[in-house]
Amino acid sequence: MTRERHCLPLVRAEIDTYSQPVVFMHQDCHVCRAEGFRALTRVRIACGGRSVIASLNVVTGAGWLGPEAAALSDAAWAALRPRLGDMGQFSHPELPEAASLIRAKVYGERLHQAQFATIIKDAMAHRLSDLDLAAFVTACAGEHLSTCETIALTRAMQEAGRSLEWGEGPVLDKHCVGGLPGNRTTPIVVAIAAAAGLVIPKTSSRAITSPSGTADTMEVMAPVALDTAAMRKVVEAQGGCIVWGGALRLSPADDILIRIERPLDFDSDGQLIASILSKKAAAGSDRVVIDIPVGPTAKVRSENAAEALSARLRATAREIGLDLAIHVSDGSQPVGYGIGPALEAMDVLKVLRRTPDAPGDLRERALVLAGLLLEMSGETAGVERARVLLDSGAAEHRFMAICAAQGGFAEPAEAPYRIPVEAPRDGVITAIDNRLIARVAKLAGAPQQARAGVLLMARPGTLVQRGQPLFEIWAETPGELAYARDFANAQKEIFRIEVPK
Structure with missing residues (x-):
């Protein structure tokens, strides 16, 4: 069989499959028949010296795609970067090594770092389908990752990306494990720490299961999709930033797992810790405050659960060289008045601007967390120092300067x-x-x-x-x-x- 028998011209489907490479082919396509491709088959596509492994969706009717071409989703098109009409060569990919490791994990076996690294490598190369990844996420859920496995997964995720360096001196970071609507303390904490002359290059995520992530809220007020060079300029000029971590590819494997966790609407302690700490280490941070809200309808439901999570966080942080402080907070009710990106941004600005209607609970939470970071950097009375920086307007001034450096400030708009x-x-x-x-x-x-x-x-x-x-x-x-x-x-x-x- 000649090579041309395995080829089809490529067209763009203009379909967003949320980072998953997908190829659309007609059921009567000669390649489908020759190769025995079926719906959801993993297909290797080569073009112009590049290749991608995509999931096959089969077109059955005489509609938008005939048997004479293959259509690529946005993610597949971006991976191959073909010119319109370029030929793609189709074949069955080799069975990924990670498949047997995921199966082993499903059946309760414990994995070590090299095995997790294999799974991460195959996931990043798109050799694993979403079904494979969903099986992996589910197999690691609940209490199915030991502390040793959590450390191994964290290291594997960190090493799969790149790491930033910021020179001498402490590099700070802060994270909340989530589950508490409106708890948008990060922009306030970053503004206070940067106003104190400290370095806090904050990379944040978009929402996974919540109505807003820190990146979503910050994006209402300033651009967050900065590359590494732009981020570094902001931090060098202002001491801090609040940017979307997905644009930096510091822990790219985490973004893949988040894509699976979002529709499943859950994550596990082990994967939560690996996600948080791999990103903190990759961002170049060495001193981190973790906020764990506890409440009957929060992500962490009890003091015992918070203690177990804290112990595993400390053990993992110690192994990868992070100085960690944990703050267990009240998670019994939402924080502030607003829930959603713009509404939470309005609360943040009210606190920074010290307006009479600023939410007191958001203000006090931010002061406590900022105080812990200041004390980790040598301050003796961190909360008091943080309060002075906020009440004097220094934090507001620094926040506005950070927004300007990231591309310009915008006031949050109201919904119609x-x-x-x-x-x-x-x-x-x-x-x-x-x-x-x-x-x-x-x-x-x-x-x-x-x-x-x-x-x-x-x-x-x-x-x-x-x-x-x-x-x-x-x-x-x-x-x-x-x-x-x-x-x-x-x-x-x-x-x-x-x-x-």
Whole structure:
């Protein structure tokens, strides 16, 4: 069989498959028939000295793609970079070595660093399908990664990317394990630390299972998709930055795993630790504060769970050379007033600008975390020093300078569509369900729609009357507004309201 029998001209499908290379071929295509390709088959495509392994989607009708060409998703097109009409050569890829290792993990075997490195290498080379990766993520969930395996996975993920260096002196970082809507302390902490003359090159992620990640919120106010050279210029000029880590490829394997975890809507302690600490080490940080909110509807539900997570974080950090401080905080209710990128940005700015309506809980949380970082750098009274930097306006000034250096500051905009959700009865609010209120914000469009989310109008301890607004849903389209409203109205325990005895 000649080489041409395995070739087809390549066209662009103009379909976003969320970083997964996908190839579309007609069921009557001669290559499909010759090679025995079926739907979801892993296919190797070579073109112009480059190659990619893609998942096959089969077109069955006489529609947009005939049997005479193959169409590439955005991710596959970016990997191959063909010119329109270039020929692609198709073949079966070799079975990835990682496949047997994932199977071993599914059946409970413990893996060492070299084996994790093989899985990471094959994942980054797109030799693993999303089904393979989902099996790996699931096999590592719960308590299925030991501390030794967590350390091994962290090292494998760190070594798969590149690491930054910042010269002499402490390099700071801060991270929250998540699960607490509105807990957007990072921009405030970075501003305070940088105003104190410290180095804090903060790389942040976009939302995985929440209505907003730090990068999503920061992007409302300034560009975050900086490359390494641009990031370095910001840090050299201002001492700190808040950028999206995905653009830097410091721990690229983590971005692949996050893509799988997002639709699954879970992550495990071991993978959470490997994700956090591999990125901190790769970013060049050596002193890190970790915030662990604990509450009945937070990601970490109990003090015992927080202690177990803290122990594994400390053990892993020690092995990879990070000085770690852990702050266990109250995760019983959302922080601030806003949930969603723009709404959280508004809260951040109110704290930095010291306005009378600034959320006090967000302010105090940020001061405590900034104080811990300052003390790790030699300050004796970190919280007091942080308070002076915030109250004097020095933190606000530094934050605005960081935004300008990253590409320019923009004020957060309000959503065009809003509707209140009212109290169904008189009583005292005794609790807010973090997961349900976050779900409302996501159904309203957050974080993809930056102005979407939830504005809290009442907090636990408040006496409310029937018909009084509890929160307001913000959306960018009427359809998303109605979808979120219907979900909110169907839930009985987003706000727990009890009659005073």
